Amino acid sequence: MKMEGIQDLLAVHCRFVWGTMVSVIRDPVEFYRRMEKTGGFREPLLFVLSMGVLVALIGGFLSVFSVGFHFYAFLVSLVIGPLMFSIFSFIGAGVFFIIWRIIGSEQSYETAYRCIAYASAVTPVTMLLGIIPYLGSLAGILWMLYLVVTATVAVHGVEARKAWTLFGVLFFLLILVSMGSQYSARQVAKQMQSYGDTAGETGGPSTGTPQEQGRE
Numbered sequence: 001m002k003m004e005g006i007q008d009l010l011a012v013h014c015r016f017v018w019g020t021m022v023s024v025i026r027d028p029v030e031f032y033r034r035m036e037k038t039g040g041f042r043e044p045l046l047f048v049l050s051m052g053v054l055v056a057l058i059g060g061f062l063s064v065f066s067v068g069f070h071f072y073a074f075l076v077s078l079v080i081g082p083l084m085f086s087i088f089s090f091i092g093a094g095v096f097f098i099i100w101r102i103i104g105s106e107q108s109y110e111t112a113y114r115c116i117a118y119a120s121a122v123t124p125v126t127m128l129l130g131i132i133p134y135l136g137s138l139a140g141i142l143w144m145l146y147l148v149v150t151a152t153v154a155v156h157g158v159e160a161r162k163a164w165t166l167f168g169v170l171f172f173l174l175i176l177v178s179m180g181s182q183y184s185a186r187q188v189a190k191q192m193q194s195y196g197d198t199a200g201e202t203g204g205p206s207t208g209t210p211q212e213q214g215r216e
Contacts, residue, residue: 016043017050024121028147032154035118037111044117048089052082054124062131085120092116096148103166105156115151119144133186137178145171 023031059081060074090113097112126140145167152163 013046013050017047020047020118021121021124024118024147025125028150029154031118032115032151035114035155037107037114037155041110041113044114045086045089048085048117048120049082051120051123052085053078055085055127056081058124058127062127085123089113089117089120099166100152100156100158103152103158103162105152105158107156111155115148115155119147119151122147134179134182137182138175141171141175141178 020031056074056077059077063070063074093109093113093116096116097109100107100112122140122143126136126143129136129139132139148167148171149160149163152158152167153160
C-alpha cells in the first residue's frame with residue numbers, strides 16, 4: 001500500500017474518532033437514537049482502541065507532574081492500555097447485554113457492544129477529571145451512568161424510570177466501592193510517606209535485635 005493510501009486511511013479514521021467523540025459528548029441522546037445497531041465489530045472496536053491510546057497519552061502527560069515520566073513505562077502503557085480497553089469492552093458489553101435482556105431488551109450482543117464501545121468516548125475527559133481527588137472519579141461514574149441510561153432508553157427501548165432506578169442503584173454501589181478504594185489508597189500512601197520521613201530523620205530503620213537496640 002502506498003504512503004498516500006495509509007495517510008488517507010489514518011485521516012478517515014481520525015475524523016471518525018473525533019466526530020464520534022464530539023457527538024457522544026455533545027448530544028448522547030441524538031447519537032444513540034441514530035446509532036447503527038448492526039454493521040460488525042470493526043468500527044466500535046477500533047474506536048475503543050483509539051480511546052485506549054488517548055488515555056495512555058494523557059496518562060503519560062499527567063505523570064510528568066506527579067510520579068515522573070518514565071519512557072519505557074509509557075511505551076508499555078501504549079500497548080497494554082488499548083489492549084485492556086478492548087478486553088474490558090467485550091466483557092462489559094456481555095454484562096450489560098445480560099442486564100438489558102433481563103429488563104426487556106430484544107437487541108443483540110453486537111448492539112450492546114456498540115453501546116458500551118461508543119460510551120468510552122468520555123474516558124479521555126474523565127481521565128483528566130481524575131486529577132481532582134474523589135470529585136473526578138465521581139463525575140466520571142455519573143457521566144457514564146447517564147450514557148448507559150441514555151442507551152438503555154434510546155437503543156433498547158426500556159422505560160426511562162426503570163432504567164434510572166436499576167442503573168442508579170448499580171452505579172451508586174460502584175461509587176461506594178470507588179470512593180472507598182480511593183480513600184484506602186490515599187491512607188496507605190500517607191502512611192508510607194510518614195514512614196519514609198521518619199526513617200529519613202532517624203537515619204533509616206534499625207536492623208538490630210530488640211536487645212541490641214536496648215543496649216544502644
